[in-house]
Amino acid sequence: MLKQVAFPPEVLARIAPDISLQRHLSIGLRPNLRNFTEFKPLEIADGTAFKNSNPNVVGSSVIKSGSTTVMNVITLGIVDNSVQVDAQGPYSSVYPVIEILRGRSGEPTDEDMILAQSIHETILHSKIIPSGSLEIKNVGIQVTEDEKSRIIYPDLHPEEYSLVRNPSAVTHAGSKSYSFVLLSNIKIFSKSVSTSSLFDLCHLSTINALSSISLPRVYIGESDAHTASASIARSRRSNKRSLISTQSDSNLTIDTSTELQSPLKLELTDAMDVDSKGQFDHSGISSNFGLVTIPGDDENQAKTVLLADLEGEAEETSIFSRISVIANKSDRLKRISLINGDGGISLEALKKSIEIAKLRAREFEA
Amino acid sequence: MSERRRLLGPANTFIPNIGITSTTEEAVKTRKRDEIRKFFLKTGLIENANGSAYLEADGTIVQVLVFGPRPIRGSFIERASFSVECKFLPHIAQPNEGIFNTGSNNNNGNYRTGLTNIEQKISSYIETSLLPSIILEKYPKSTIDVFITVISSDSIEDHGGKTTNSGLLNLVNWVLNCSSVALADSGIELKDIVSSGVVRLDKEGIVLDPQETGGEGIDGLVSFMNLRNDEIVGFWMEGDEDLEEKDVERIIDGCNTMSKKIRANINSYLLEQAS
DSSP: OOOOOOOOOHHHHHHHHHHHHHHHHHHTOOOSSSSSTTTOOEEEEEETTTHHHHHTEEEEEEEETTTEEEEEEEEEEEGOOOOSSOOSSSEEEEEEEHHHHHHHOSOOOHHHHHHHHHHHHHHHHHHEEEEEGEEEEEEOOOOOOTEEEEEOOOOTTTHHHHHHOTTTSSSSGGGOOEEEEEEEEEEEESSSSSHHHHHHHHHHHHHHTTTTTTEEEEEEEEEHHHHHSOOOHHSOOOGGGOOOOGGGGGEEEEOOOOOGGOOOOOOOOOOTTTOOTTTTTTTTEEEEEEEEEEEEOOOOEEEEEEEEEEEHHHHHHHEEEEEEEEEESSEEEEEEEEEESSSOHHHHHHHHHHHHHHOOOOHHHH | OOOSSOOSSTOOOOOOEOOOSSSSOOOOOOOOTTOOOOOEEEEEOOOSSSEEEEEETTEEEEEEEEEEEEEEHHHHHOOOOEEEEEOOOOSSOOHHHHHHHOSSSSBBBOOBBSOOOHHHHHHHHHHHGGGGBGGGGSSSTEEEEEEEEEEEEOOOOOOOOOOHHHHHHHHHEEEHHHHHHHHHHHHOOSSOOEEEEEEEEEEEEEEEOSSSSSSSSSEEEEEEETTTTTTTEEEEEOOOOOOOOHHHHHHHHHHHHHHHHHHHHHHHHHHHHHH
């Protein structure tokens, strides 16, 4: 006969997270001590420090939820519209590279890749970045007079520009059409929440970073001025550039002066809602839920409960039915994702989670 | 071959150059020649690592994670293996990158494969300096891995391709001190907490914790185990002037003075945490 072994709660949580979760839920608690439909508090920090100290950063955001910190930095790439390989629709998206710091090096994990792909697609289908707003207009030309460099823009200095712009001085870059590409780099420190909650955090941080973007002006630098100048510029050049045959592309340079920057025109406000002003009004707020069944005993029947904002090992590993909803405050749903783990998702649970998601989106304004 | 694991934009995306900044330079805060800048230190912010430390010193922000001792797979080893990986956030300009990082990395501005030369150099310096302090024999069949993220760096001031050695050494100094504290936070058994100092030797003598970059002089970074008879565990010099034996002594002494001051701060922080 084997002796019965009793484990203290924290040991049980590690060796049998599903049982630990059941025990918690049966007394009306979650392992993280939140209520069933309570969300983890969030802090949105002033993430503009990155932007101010790095000329190549156009938007940034830092979000904290418990100890989990999401740092999102957006830098710019440029693409030549005339040789654009991918067909460009009326709306654009960000291109996120997500890394969850978990003490390993090498290639990204499945979780990193799935998160990045879903953020990219969600932003694209939320239709908040019109492709036109990323077009680079009025490309300037750098000219050197009396050993002093200045930049002439066609819209700001039309007369001088028409003088400078002779066919030999200006390569065909001036007449080509370019667009910015938003490259977002997301680092996640101290992951303690579930993948579904990480998606919510990444979505929030992307919207937050996007709404802080101001796009710089771009000019064609003088090629020899560049070889002699910034060491930063030299190393920022990508290898890929050698694949681009037109030499002029290599001289496209970002004007670092902040006065000439213009904010990225996002469709953040809801066209149907005249009162909408907040940065999340159109994009919506992402919320996630899990469905778990508490088995019945002699007195109680088995019932299924809805848990909001999944966190921790127990909830991550033993809740398979997930609902993710992006809703905005004018009651429009931007995305809904259902994963049927076990037992199915009832219409009632779906309705309830949409209700809570809408409520949360409205609450977020305050 | 195209990258399939990361979303890097349309196939022909390229990274524009960054123009020369038109904003006026910030006035350099002047400190006394033997004064060390203030720094902010906090341990244990990261929950999924065994130890962590966060350090801010002016514009330099460093986060260090320690994972270990973690079991390894495969054959038995008698002592733990130790590795250090230092990475900058991809948008940060790395000190001296014009010299060392010459287009060798696949860099699209948003990710890199592997470490850049500067990251390699820093990683290997931190690794060799910390290695003597760890009692590896206590952890057979394990690894101890240190992951350093440079979140912000103000070490390059001029964008004009001038060498800025003290910028690099200054950064390494803070990275090293932060890593030692993270190791201590992880509870891994140590012989001593490694700390370091950085000085510049110019015509007027030694400057502790030099701030202004460029200019003439020799920069030195020396790391110590101050409680173990000031044993030197790391030594890095940069500069193009001739160096005499007594100059080296002065640099080591200067670094030791600074190292002891930093160590005193670390000690009082750790004591406060423990109580």
